[in-house]
Amino acid sequence: MSPTPDVELRERVRRIPGIERLLPALEGLPPAYLVGGAVRDLLRGADAVDVDIAVEGDARSVARALAERLSAEVREHERFGTATVRAGDLGFDLATTRTEVYDEPGALPRVAAASLDEDLARRDFAINAMAVGLTGDDLGHLYDPCGGLSDLNDGVVRVLHDRSFLDDPTRLLRAVRYEVRLGFRMNSATESLARAAVVDGALRTVSGARVRDELLDLLGESQAPAGVRRMHDLGLDLALHPALDSDPDLVASASLGAAAIGADPALAALAALCAAAPAELDLWLADLHLPAAQRDSVARAARVGPRLARELRAGEHQPSQLRSLLGREPVLSLALAMAMGAPSEPILRWVTELRSVRLEISGDDLLAAGVPEGPAVGRALDETLSRKLDGLVSGRDEELETALAVAREAAR
Numbered sequence: 542m543s544p545t546p547d548v549e550l551r552e553r554v555r556r557i558p559g560i561e562r563l564l565p566a567l568e569g570l571p572p573a574y575l576v577g578g579a580v581r582d583l584l585r586g587a588d589a590v591d592v593d594i595a596v597e598g599d600a601r602s603v604a605r606a607l608a609e610r611l612s613a614e615v616r617e618h619e620r621f622g623t624a625t626v627r628a629g630d631l632g633f634d635l636a637t638t639r640t641e642v643y644d645e646p647g648a649l650p651r652v653a654a655a656s657l658d659e660d661l662a663r664r665d666f667a668i669n670a671m672a673v674g675l676t677g678d679d680l681g682h683l684y685d686p687c688g689g690l691s692d693l694n695d696g697v698v699r700v701l702h703d704r705s706f707l708d709d710p711t712r713l714l715r716a717v718r719y720e721v722r723l724g725f726r727m728n729s730a731t732e733s734l735a736r737a738a739v740v741d742g743a744l745r746t747v748s749g750a751r752v753r754d755e756l757l758d759l760l761g762e763s764q765a766p767a768g769v770r771r772m773h774d775l776g777l778d779l780a781l782h783p784a785l786d787s788d789p790d791l792v793a794s795a796s797l798g799a800a801a802i803g804a805d806p807a808l809a810a811l812a813a814l815c816a817a818a819p820a821e822l823d824l825w826l827a828d829l830h831l832p833a834a835q836r837d838s839v840a841r842a843a844r845v846g847p848r849l850a851r852e853l854r855a856g857e858h859q860p861s862q863l864r865s866l867l868g869r870e871p872v873l874s875l876a877l878a879m880a881m882g883a884p885s886e887p888i889l890r891w892v893t894e895l896r897s898v899r900l901e902i903s904g905d906d907l908l909a910a911g912v913p914e915g916p917a918v919g920r921a922l923d924e925t926l927s928r929k930l931d932g933l934v935s936g937r938d939e940e941l942e943t944a945l946a947v948a949r950e951a952a953r
């Protein structure tokens with residue numbers, strides 16, 4: 542990548558979807574800049590970027606002015622004085638250029654308005670610490686006080702000061718994510734600081750929810766297995782929890798299995814990390830504060846995935862047996878079972894074909910035929926569905942006949 546002149550950068554900014562509406566709306570407001578990952582990605586030639594804007598002024602009043610000019614919706618965020626604006630296909634976040642002061646390592650920082658240069662200097666890595674002017678003659682001008690462009694050219698992830706990983710240890714996971722996503726590498730000073738922060742127990746100072754966000758972002762990368770290998774190399778996995786099993790091959794298969802059956806690859810990778818010691822990791826998992834349904838399915842997948850894999854490997858299964866085995870499992874369990882060596886054919890058959898098979902009759906039909914209300918109704922329907930799956934029953938009449946016979950049998 543050669544140095545990009547402002548003219549070229551201006552053209553790239555102009556190609557951002559929806560930007561043709563935003564640029565005129567910014568005129569007359571305080572100076573505004575595209576910042577962070579958007580600049581990194583534009584310089585790397587990406588078409589679509591997440592638009593993060595920093596303004597040298599009050600972000601929330603600028604957001605309100607823009608929302609009015611664009612007939613857009615605005616959501617203001619109290620904590621850091623930021624705002625999100627959405628107008629059709631155009632959505633962007635606005636923040637005031639600011640410094641951050643970390644009262645305690647790992648805690649969220651106190652923020653105060655500051656210059657653009659100070660705002661860039663508080664960021665995680667030089668490649669994320671560039672800005673591009675968006676207003677007037679400044680449109681397309683690159684601000685690069687920390688040497689981000691040269692790091693982009695050299696493939697380097699570099700922190701901007703020695704306390705960076707201690708102030709914000711989530712940056713340890715972010716560094717690995719950028720390494721694997723971009724094919725970059727920390728420079729040796731950054732890697733030494735990362736290793737020292739891990740040894741110092743920096744990650745213990747971060748809330749589970751912040752670890753969750755960064756860990757799932759890393760595990761959601763297509764290069765997640767390389768990320769897990771690198772986490773292990775840096776001691777990050779053990780620092781998160783000594784029982785985590787960072788097996789890159791298992792993570793790769795879990796993500797692939799998940800993609801094949803419509804489960805979330807990042808959650809499947811998380812379940813893979815937990816599969817060697819699910820009971821020991823239960824509290825750690827709870828501390829990540831995933832939404833309850835996600836937490837339950839990750840924990841369950843880690844617990845039952847290995848057993849499902851064993852049972853499915855043991856021999857052929859009738860459709861009704863697949864139903865008993867898999868019918869109540871979240872798809873994540875199936876992804877993990879595949880990753881742990883279950884044959885894919887019965888799982889794919891269950892997911893794509895068998896799982897959606899339904900009876901033509903319902904409980905009402907049984908009640909109308911004189912079966913008394915009670916558990917026998919559910920059991921009869923259940924058994925009939927199993928027989929239908931196995932090809933022993935077909936059509937409404939046979940279903941009703943079978944279900945009635947089962948219900949009568951149960952009543953005797």
Ligand code: CTP
Nearest residue numbers: 577578579591663664665666669670709711712
């Ligand atoms: N940032 C930071 N320290 C963090 C998180 C974020 O300095 N712990 C800064 C970086 O400059 C980053 C920007 O805030 O570029 C926006 O953060 P985020 O949206 O997480 O990253 P992006 O680079 O925009 O997006 P992504 O990594 O997903 O490509």
